[in-house]
Amino acid sequence: MPYQFTVSPDFSPDHLSGWYIFNTWLQKQTGQSIHLEMYSSFQSQREAIKRGNVDLIYANPFDAAMLVREKGFLPLVKAVGVSDEAIIAVNADSLVDDVANLMPGTKVAVTEDPDVRMMGMIMLEPADLDASNTDIVVYDTYVLVAKNLLQGNVDVGIFLAEAYDDLSHIIKSKLKVLVRSQISVINHSLMIGPKFADKRDEIQGLLVSMDQDDKGKGVLKSLGFEAWAKVEDEEMEFMIDLMDTLAI
Amino acid sequence: MIHDMKPGDVVGDYKETILDLYGGISRVVLYTDIETPYPDGKLIVSTTDKDGIITHVNKAFVEMSGYTEDELLDAPHSILRHPDMPSVAFKDLWDTVNAGKHWQGYVKNLRKDGGFYWVKATVIPNIRQGKVVSYTSVRRKPSRAKVEECMKLYPTLL
């Protein structure tokens, strides 16, 4: 039976092939057979985790608590210099210049990304807005969030900062950023499950030195990272605790 | 370590009072009416040991408190205690986290320069291998309406 690998469904579409290239590299380096399964939703991915069908995952921070505390996963690495940050944006023509001036009944556009959505909702709290007094509209992509802001179908968009920055100049020129988070300790991480855990040290070693040869560097480039950095157990525990404080 | 506040560190007209803190510490605090607004998009994070002694602070914590990281580490967390905060709030905080639960509340904190800042704080016990090893607090920007409610309520609890 091959080991089962999956990636948080919020991966950028540009890097889809990168994850397959990475999996091929990993199988060669470890001599293990690893199957990469991409799920189209967080829901279907979580069901696979619950069934025990995941041994290796590039996980959204939102799912880290469940993976570590309920499923016995352990952290391996995170991408160097990458953290999950959220942006609150409005149409450039909007009269609102400060989140604090948003009113109950505001239509908020989000995607399914659970960590970005949580950070974004926290950035709406200064206006006393929450899920109970806003109208939350879920879109498949951040481009759709932007389009609906431009068309005036929604009042506010919650974006992954990286996805916002990647929008075209024309789109960005018609939007206005109200807040950009600067949290810097919430990030995706590659995690290993109990069935695969005996290979943890070996895989961790391979990953942290991956940027030291041309082949590895090329694979990292296709993922959009420069290098992997080791994640200590305590660092992961601390991130989970932090996410816990934000969940209430 | 925690020291009396010094007039030389304080910016603007101040009032003076003495706080009786946990562990028999009394501290002279100097406080002004100058509010520093909570920085948008940031979280202010600190961790204490089980006695409330600071063991970790993030950059936003250092910036907002006005102290250096060195001054904060190993100091009791009451280094931020503002005289306008009712002690029942902190009793509730400690009772809650000691029971292994999450505490959430609005806190007015005292800066080294005598000014203040309001936060919405969440404090949780850090549990490792089934045991409480430390406490972490994460603060976010509070709504003005909630702060105004607290400004009315807290004086009645003093």
Ligand SMILES: Cc1cc2nc3c(=O)[nH]c(=O)nc-3n(C[C@H](O)[C@H](O)[C@H](O)COP(=O)(O)O)c2cc1C
């Ligand atoms: C993790 C953690 C964070 C805390 N943060 C603050 C804070 O920001 N401001 C504050 O006045 N007290 C804070 N406290 C409470 C203090 O430990 C202390 O109880 C309070 O300042 C009142 O002082 P006293 O207990 O000496 O009377 C915190 C406690 C913990 C465990």
